[in-house]
Every structure is written in C-alpha cells, then in structure tokens.
C-alpha cells in the first residue's frame with residue numbers, strides 16, 4: 001500500500017475509506033496470472049466491496065461476478081460484467097430477485113435447497129425459459145475460521161447436505177425448466193490454514209465421483225472463495241499467496257476432461273487495498289485507561305465488534321513516544337471499540353488514524369445507525 005503517512009489529508013473531512021488502486025491492480029494482476037496458469041475462472045464476490053472503481057478493475061481482468069442479491073446482479077451488469085459471467089448464490093433468494101436473474105439470463109444460480117429449486121423452476125416456467133443451476137453442497141469441512149464466518153459444516157444454514165442428494169436428483173428429473181450444470185461449494189471466509197482447501201478438494205472429488213456413478217458428468221465445478229489475508233502485518237503481506245492457493249487445487253482436484261473450474265474470491269482481492277481513515281476527536285483520560293475517541297466507529301467498520309476481528313491501527317500524525325489506548329468510536333454502544341490496549345505514539349486531538357485492511361467487508365457493511373452520514377470513498381488516483 002502507498003505510504004499513508006505521506007498523504008496530505010489536512011483538509012479532507014473524515015471519516016473516509018481510502019482505496020489504493022495501484023495495490024488493487026497488482027493484487028488482481030497476480031490473482032489473474034496464477035488462475036490463468038490452470039485455466040481457472042475467477043468470479044469476484046461483490047459482497048466484499050461493490051464500489052464501481054473496484055468492480056471496473058475486476059471486470060477489466062476478465063473476472064466474472066459472484067452475486068448474492070438482485071441489487072448485486074444489477075450493480076454487476078451496470079459495471080460491465082456480462083450476464084453470462086454472473087453467478088447468483090444465497091440461501092434466501094426472493095421471488096423478485098430470482099426474476100431479476102432470469103430476466104438478465106445469468107450464467108448460473110447456485111442453489112441451496114430443494115425448496116429453492118422448486119421455486120426457480122416455477123418462475124422459469126412462467127417466463128417460458130430455462131435456468132442453469134448448480135447445487136451448492138455442504139461438504140461438512142471445517143474451515144478453521146471464526147464460527148460466524150464458517151459456512152461448510154452441517155450445522156450451518158448454507159448448502160444442500162450430501163444425504164439429501166438422491167432426493168434432489170429425483171426432483172431435478174421432474175423440474176423441466178432447470179438445467180443442472182454443476183456443483184458449488186463455499187466453506188467459509190478468512191481461511192488462512194491452506195490445508196483446509198486440501199480437505200475441500202478431497203470432498204469435491206468424492207462428491208463428483210458419486211455424481212458420475214449416478215450418470216451425471218458435471219460441466220462445472222465451483223469451489224467458492226474464502227482465501228484469507230494478513231490483518232496483523234498488512235505491510236508484509238499486502239498480496240495473498242495466490243500461487244500456493246491455486247496450486248493446491250491444481251494438485252488435488254480431479255478435473256474431468258472439458259470441465260471448467262470456478263472460484264469466488266472476495267476478501268483476498270480487495271481487503272488490503274482499503275483503509276478506514278479517521279481523526280481523533282478526544283483523548284479521554286481514565287483511572288485505568290486512556291481512550292482515543294475517533295470520528296469513525298462500528299457504523300463504518302463493524303468487523304472488530306461483530307467478530308472480534310483484529311485490524312491494525314496506525315497514528316499517521318504522531319512520532320511521539322508510545323502510549324497505550326483503547327481505540328473507540330462515537331456510537332452509543334459499549335461494543336463500539338476497535339481494539340483495547342493499542343500501543344500508539346502519543347496521540348492528540350485531530351491526529352489522523354488509519355485502520356488497515358478495511359477494503360473488504362468494510363464499506364459494504366456500513367450502517368447509518370445514530371443517523372450518521374455515510375462515509376465517502378477516496379481513491380488513490382483521484
């Protein structure tokens with residue numbers, strides 16, 4: 001990332017999200033290069049960040065779009081993605097959203113339940129069309145990540161369990177407005193233990209073998225996303241190890257002739273290029289603690305409060321000797337705390353603070369709680 005200390009933000013109102021488009025380009029170039037080595041298709045997961053300049057970059061590299069709502073499909077289309085590059089996932093697709101996807105004629109619905117298959121078939125019949133579908137299967141692989149962002153265990157709401165598959169195949173024979181084209185998996189997010197992806201490959205191989213035994217040769221395998229990033233030392237690991245990640249699938253996934261392998265990466269592509277920039281409003285001295293009260297809070301970045309997630313915090317204005325602070329926001333919630341006992345150079349009112357690795361699941365998860373204004377986005381090449 002650009003050296004944030006060298007930026008002149010004296011007259012820029014805070015808080016804002018800052019995006020380094022140069023780092024984004026470097027990250028996407030590398031991901032594209034490593035995926036292309038094996039002919040893999042990458043769909044960018046819009047849920048991580050759906051700002052137009054970010055989408056434009058993804059689209060320019062030929063990535064597809066992984067969407068989880070009707071509005072994300074519209075946003076992808078408006079930013080140059082072809083309908084034939086769009087996949088649509090989600091456990092609770094509404095009828096209106098399914099119709100948006102059918103009208104646009106997207107590439108594939110990643111279906112998460114028997115009930116959803118029936119509704120998509122019904123709505124496709126009404127429009128006299130055929131929907132291409134992949135079954136999102138719950139592989140029961142533990143992603144070794146935070147329990148709130150693990151998705152591939154039987155106790156999670158996502159995907160169809162393997163014991164349901166015989167019933168699903170029987171049903172698919174009757175649903176004449178669906179074309180079954182492949183299988184889909186996504187076991188969780190912020191996965192840093194790459195061995196987990198090895199386990200996923202083993203399960204995908206077993207499951208597709210089962211489909212072959214039932215007489216189905218699947219054209220598409222979608223193994224989802226989930227590759228994690230380094231929230232602790234972003235400057236050392238600005239770009240995730242895409243080479244190691246894709247090499248695992250190349251080594252272990254049993255790809256059949258003519259089969260296309262798809263990925264759905266979000267965080268790994270955009271997290272490090274973004275930072276939340278804020279100013280100190282007050283330093284409040286307590287008996288036991290000093291609080292640095294920022295003008296940004298959980299309304300701009302909720303990850304620390306929701307998942308106890310760590311984000312590196314930097315004071316860009318001060319070079320004074322270090323002190324310890326609880327870094328908190330202005331929101332009327334005790335949980336509105338970015339981190340406790342943070343060691344920072346001695347900090348004063350109006351110092352500029354960067355909260356790093358906020359490019360993914362930062363701005364998209366913002367709210368206007370307490371009727372706060374939405375923070376703006378500033379891009380490095382502006």
Ligand SMILES: Cc1ncc(COP(=O)(O)O)c(C=O)c1O
Nearest residue numbers: 045186189225226264265266267
């Ligand atoms: C179905 C699906 N695909 C892709 C992603 C993107 O995940 P990540 O940002 O961890 O790469 C998610 C989010 O976890 C998801 O639920």
Ligand SMILES: N[C@@H](CCCC[NH3+])C(=O)O
Nearest residue numbers: 047149189190303360361
């Ligand atoms: N929003 C989460 C990840 C959820 C990914 C979507 N299934 C995060 O900030 O880590």
